[in-house]
Amino acid sequence: MHCGLCLPTCPTYDATKLERNSPRGRIALMRAIADDRLEPTRAFADEMYFCLGCLACMTACPAGVNYAELFEHARAEAEASGVLDSPKRSLLRNFTLRWLFMDLNRLQGVGLALRLYQRLGLQSFVRRSGVLKLLPRRLRELEAMMPSVQSHFSADLIEPVTPASGKRRFRVALLTGCAQDLIFSGVNRDTVEVLARNGCEVVTPPEQSCCGSLHAHNGEWELAQQLARKQIDQFPPDEYDAIVTNAAGCGSHLKHYAKLLHDDPVYHRRAELWDAKVRDIHEWLTHIGLEPPASNRLPVQRVTYHEACHLCHGQKITAQPRQILRAIPNLKLVELPESTWCCGSAGIYNLIQPEMAAELLDRKLEHIRSTGAEVVATGNPGCLLQIINGAKRQGMALRVVHPITLLAEAYRQEGSV
Amino acid sequence: MQFSTEILEQLQLAVGRENVLTAKEDLISYSFDGTAAMQQMPGCVVFARATEEVAAILKLAHQTRTAVVTRGSGTGLSGGSLPSPQCVVLCTVKMNRILELDRANLTMWVEPGVTTLQVADAASAAGLFYPPDPGSMRISTIGGNVAENSGGLRGLKYGITRNYVMGLEVVLPNGEIMRTGNKCVKDVAGYSLKDLFIGSEGTLGVMTKVLLRLIPKPQAKKTMVATFAQMDHAAEAVSAIIAAQIIPCTLEFLDRMTIHCVEDYAKIGLPLDCEALLLMETDGHPAAVAEEAAQMERICREQGCLEVRVAKDDAEATKLASARRTAFSALARVAPTTILEDATVPRSELAKMIRFVAAVARKYQLKIGTFGHMGDGNLHPTFLTDERNKDEMHRVEEAFKEIFDEAIRLGGTITGEHGVGLAKKSILPKFAGDAQMRVMRELRRVLDPNGILNPGKMFD
Numbered sequence: 001m002h003c004g005l006c007l008p009t010c011p012t013y014d015a016t017k018l019e020r021n022s023p024r025g026r027i028a029l030m031r032a033i034a035d036d037r038l039e040p041t042r043a044f045a046d047e048m049y050f051c052l053g054c055l056a057c058m059t060a061c062p063a064g065v066n067y068a069e070l071f072e073h074a075r076a077e078a079e080a081s082g083v084l085d086s087p088k089r090s091l092l093r094n095f096t097l098r099w100l101f102m103d104l105n106r107l108q109g110v111g112l113a114l115r116l117y118q119r120l121g122l123q124s125f126v127r128r129s130g131v132l133k134l135l136p137r138r139l140r141e142l143e144a145m146m147p148s149v150q151s152h153f154s155a156d157l158i159e160p161v162t163p164a165s166g167k168r169r170f171r172v173a174l175l176t177g178c179a180q181d182l183i184f185s186g187v188n189r190d191t192v193e194v195l196a197r198n199g200c201e202v203v204t205p206p207e208q209s210c211c212g213s214l215h216a217h218n219g220e221w222e223l224a225q226q227l228a229r230k231q232i233d234q235f236p237p238d239e240y241d242a243i244v245t246n247a248a249g250c251g252s253h254l255k256h257y258a259k260l261l262h263d264d265p266v267y268h269r270r271a272e273l274w275d276a277k278v279r280d281i282h283e284w285l286t287h288i289g290l291e292p293p294a295s296n297r298l299p300v301q302r303v304t305y306h307e308a309c310h311l312c313h314g315q316k317i318t319a320q321p322r323q324i325l326r327a328i329p330n331l332k333l334v335e336l337p338e339s340t341w342c343c344g345s346a347g348i349y350n351l352i353q354p355e356m357a358a359e360l361l362d363r364k365l366e367h368i369r370s371t372g373a374e375v376v377a378t379g380n381p382g383c384l385l386q387i388i389n390g391a392k393r394q395g396m397a398l399r400v401v402h403p404i405t406l407l408a409e410a411y412r413q414e415g416s417v
Numbered sequence: 418m419q420f421s422t423e424i425l426e427q428l429q430l431a432v433g434r435e436n437v438l439t440a441k442e443d444l445i446s447y448s449f450d451g452t453a454a455m456q457q458m459p460g461c462v463v464f465a466r467a468t469e470e471v472a473a474i475l476k477l478a479h480q481t482r483t484a485v486v487t488r489g490s491g492t493g494l495s496g497g498s499l500p501s502p503q504c505v506v507l508c509t510v511k512m513n514r515i516l517e518l519d520r521a522n523l524t525m526w527v528e529p530g531v532t533t534l535q536v537a538d539a540a541s542a543a544g545l546f547y548p549p550d551p552g553s554m555r556i557s558t559i560g561g562n563v564a565e566n567s568g569g570l571r572g573l574k575y576g577i578t579r580n581y582v583m584g585l586e587v588v589l590p591n592g593e594i595m596r597t598g599n600k601c602v603k604d605v606a607g608y609s610l611k612d613l614f615i616g617s618e619g620t621l622g623v624m625t626k627v628l629l630r631l632i633p634k635p636q637a638k639k640t641m642v643a644t645f646a647q648m649d650h651a652a653e654a655v656s657a658i659i660a661a662q663i664i665p666c667t668l669e670f671l672d673r674m675t676i677h678c679v680e681d682y683a684k685i686g687l688p689l690d691c692e693a694l695l696l697m698e699t700d701g702h703p704a705a706v707a708e709e710a711a712q713m714e715r716i717c718r719e720q721g722c723l724e725v726r727v728a729k730d731d732a733e734a735t736k737l738a739s740a741r742r743t744a745f746s747a748l749a750r751v752a753p754t755t756i757l758e759d760a761t762v763p764r765s766e767l768a769k770m771i772r773f774v775a776a777v778a779r780k781y782q783l784k785i786g787t788f789g790h791m792g793d794g795n796l797h798p799t800f801l802t803d804e805r806n807k808d809e810m811h812r813v814e815e816a817f818k819e820i821f822d823e824a825i826r827l828g829g830t831i832t833g834e835h836g837v838g839l840a841k842k843s844i845l846p847k848f849a850g851d852a853q854m855r856v857m858r859e860l861r862r863v864l865d866p867n868g869i870l871n872p873g874k875m876f877d
Contacts, residue, residue: 001749003451004492008532008556017464017510018443019491025446032445043442062682063749 001065002028006057011342011360012050020047023057023067030074045078050356052349053217054342055252055313068252068314069259072216079219097220101178101210102227108153111182115149141354145389147183154181155206157189162202169199170241170288175231175254177247178210179381187381190408191246191281197411198291200241205234211245213253216260217347228257229267237274246281246404248380249347252314254278280311281404282320282379292327293410303406304336304373306364306387308380312340321379321403328410334371338363343378345386361390368398377403420460420503424481428463428505431473436511438462447506450491450498451553452840453756454804459486459500464511468586468594468625474507475623476592478869486871487619489530489558494745494757495838497565497618501872507623509560515539516626522600524583525629529560533567536629545631548575548666551834552742560624566616568834570738573792574666574700575632577834578615584628585611590621590865598628613860618836619871621864638666638700639710640734641727643717644691648672648775651693652768654720655791658697659764661716663709667698668792669741674801675788678747683740691723695791696741698734741788745799748786752801755786756813758840760824761795761833773823774798781812795833821848837875845876 006023007013013022020029026047032038051071058067078084100106117123123146126132132140154176164170172195176188188204195202212227231254235243245251255278257271264271279287303325311317318340325333344350344360364387368376376398378384384400391398420439429437438444439461448458460483465471478485484504491498500506513530520543527536533547533554540547550569551557557567563585568577584598598604598611614621645651651670658665671679671694680687687694695717699709714725728734749755762770771787774796778785789796798820800813821831821844831841831848846854854876862868 001453001746001753001755002449003746004490004553004556005743005746007490008534017513018438019446020443022446028446028449029442038441038445041442043440047442062679062743062746064682 001063003063005062006060009056009060011052011054011056012356015356015359021050026051026074027065027067027070030070033077040077040081040083042083045081045084048074048078049352052309052342052344052346052356054309054346056309056340056342059313059316059340072219072221075217075219076221077219093218097215097218097223101214102223104178104181104207104209107178107182107210111149111153114146115151118148119151138354142351144393145350147385149182150185152185154185154188154204157185158192158204160203160205162192162196162204164199164201165196167199168201171201171203171239172242172244172284173203173235173240175211175235175243175245175250176204176208177245177250177381179385180247181208184381184384184402187246187402187405190402190405191244193408194281194285194404194411195244198285198288200288203240208234211250211254212260213250214347216253225260225264228260228271229264232257232267232270232274237270237277240277242279242284243274243277244279244281244284246379246402248280248308248311248314249382251278251280252310255315280315280317280379282311282324283315283317286320286323290324290327293329293407293414295410295414296329297413298328298330298410300330300332301375302332302334302371302373303375303377304334304368304371305339305403306336306343306368306376306378306383307340308378308383309340309342309346311379321377324403324407325377328406331406331410334373336371336376337367343383343386345380345382347382350386357386361386365390365394365396369396375399375401375406377401377406379403421481421483424477424483425461427477428461428474431477432463432465432470436464436466447488447491447508448500450488450493450496452494452496452499452838453754454810455496455499455839457500457502459506460503462506462508464508466511468588471507471588471623471625472592472594474505475588475590475869478505479591479867482867483869484872485623485869487560487564487623489561490532490553490556492553492557493561493565493836493838494759495565495832495836495840497836497838497871497874498561499839504872509558512625518543519600520545523631523633524600525631527559527627527629529558529563529624529627531559533557533559533562540631541634544634546634547581547629547631549578549581550742552745554742559627559629563615563624563627564617564619565836566834568790568793568795570667570669570741570790572790572795572834573668574664579612581630582611582615582627583630585614585624586626587614587622587624590867590870594625595622600628616836618838618875620861620875621870623870635700637703637706638698638734639706639727640667640696640698640737641710641714641725642687642737643695643697643714643725644688644723645693645695645721646691646723648693648771649768650721651695652771652791654695654717654722655767656765657716657720658713659792661712663699663712665697665699665709665713665792667696667738669696669789670694670791671696671741671744671788672786674751674784674786675744675748678750678786679740679744681750682743682747683736685736685740687740688724688726696737698738744788745797748799748801751786752784752803754802754804755799756802757797757799758817758820759789759795759797759833759835760820760829760831761793762824762827762829764792764794766827766829767791767794767796770794770796770824770827770829774820777816777819781816783809783812783816790833793833794829818844839874842875
């Protein structure tokens, strides 16, 4: 099937109008490689990394083509072929994928270093000193994009086990994530509060590992498998009513461990149970019946909702976050035009494809501006970071926040959390 | 074989280096269109952005006898924009401006790469209506719609693309630029050449501007779904509706297989326990709409339908129509290769034709999903197969031969809206007859003496 109904939903095709930059073109290239009509060339590999992996094509595809799977395999194939290898790239990948994101301690170590750089006034000193002007433009941009590391990681904010407030209805695990833990640990705390408020006992062990989504999306299949096994061992799925995540990118990956561990005789069955237990926070809350905050003391806020790709396309969760936002008193939800169009964050896409990412970010900000909203809510750390950076760059007064944070704030006003 | 370097250089001069693609990765991406099981590598891909560029490309192709295959978004279903070997694929998607919307004359000038949806949206924003709505309208281009004379879901009441083209700017195969037609409702000066180009499948010229006719937007519409325990009952309901002199704007049907596939994708709560589903829509003056809708509902009940469901609002109506448009692609959920046809018969013969298609599928032991535009007799029997299974593909071919023969016997046609292209090329002579074939050949030779435009398509 190559009907082309995916084309108008693909941000890269929309930008270039080149068939190779479309899902249909990319699949044709993958198929050409499978049929031995094409070698895995440099151009092929570049193409696979030009794809955002936003999965809008999967929402559009009536035939149900599983692009996510094809795409991850294609990136793995590109990596295996070595056509992209360069000393700089290998160093970067070894450092990030194979070292940094394999272990939370390392990640927090780097986080601490960044925190010191930012807190001790070094960052502002460096920025004021003009020394950055000596750096190549790209590095300067990256420095400017550097997120503020929170003064507390999740484990400093959250007890390993938080009891349900009131009657315990469920026992859930919360995955605190890696980026979320460093940059948005507050969202994790908010999530725990909200869960407890809705009758869930929340288990959040301080030592957690990366879910492996970054690895799977970047062609590191085996590392992704390793991390998946680690997760299953840490959170035996039969011990929880749900395994909750508040990061769309993670959730979209976490729900497919059974496929990832398909050939693993020991883990495959547990992975199936795992998949069935993983829930995005919005999905879980609406599933168990969210208790709306009672307070009306909150100031009126005009909020728009940006749909993280891996929530709306990756997990088909669109109604639930809106339902939650609408449950908040004095919150006026304004629909965002093109709300399901990628903001350009796309994992580490904004780092490796800065131009395309910036183009998408501008488009997103333009739409956000058109709504007149002072707050934009979105359920993924990548999107949060991308839009925060964009708003800062354009000097927009915009609060960028996870929907669950808004909910937690409303509960706090109520005096019940 | 390598594509001529000299020609490449000339093309680069004409459109700029960045608009000429020769990398293998690009050629593979343009080696197919929406048609199943067809593939052919082109020599290069060229993007034109203006009429003059198209003229320069065709002039060069004419002089060097290079094949040119025009392509929009590549969603065609008869292989019309499939490359010819070593051809230049001339892609029009970068000519995508709406040039003028004339509210006084109810017309719109557009470039060929504008999508059908963009046209419909622009018309709608001005309170007007562009009715042709092929299944792929979200991405199909107007250039492709005109070249294939596309139909859609509203053919019964509003007609097809041909009925909405008032004028064209065309580049002829020798590079000459010609305008035909204008904003006048009446114009009998000379042959109506624009009509020759509509449905010419890229064989006579390349359209660079299209003047479209718009109509006022209907004030109201009502959409409903009726389900039936037997396909025959649905066909009879359609006949009864037309006999009652109601012309709904949409009268679509889906069989059980198609209903299940569409529901599987769209998840809009289509009733699954039935053999046939009719999607009906009436539009126009609110009073007329209300009356027609009530009459259609009554007729369906009289014909023994299982259930009638009326869409509660516009959003639900749009959902139903959008879901119907995905039917062809959704059928691919069941099998890797979906080969659909568009045999069309006079409305009165529809029930007969539907029964025949089902019998043929049984005879050749093929899995089939049928849907289509019941109101205008345009069927889409779709065989669900696997192109790697040679034996089954052969049976598919045999089955189609029988279906076409029957369509012709019932006074129908071999293609209602997809075009001849490569898919129906072999059966066109039998259908068209010697005289028509001779006239078509001679016409093509006059316009394209060197045979550069879409060679090998429609007929040799």
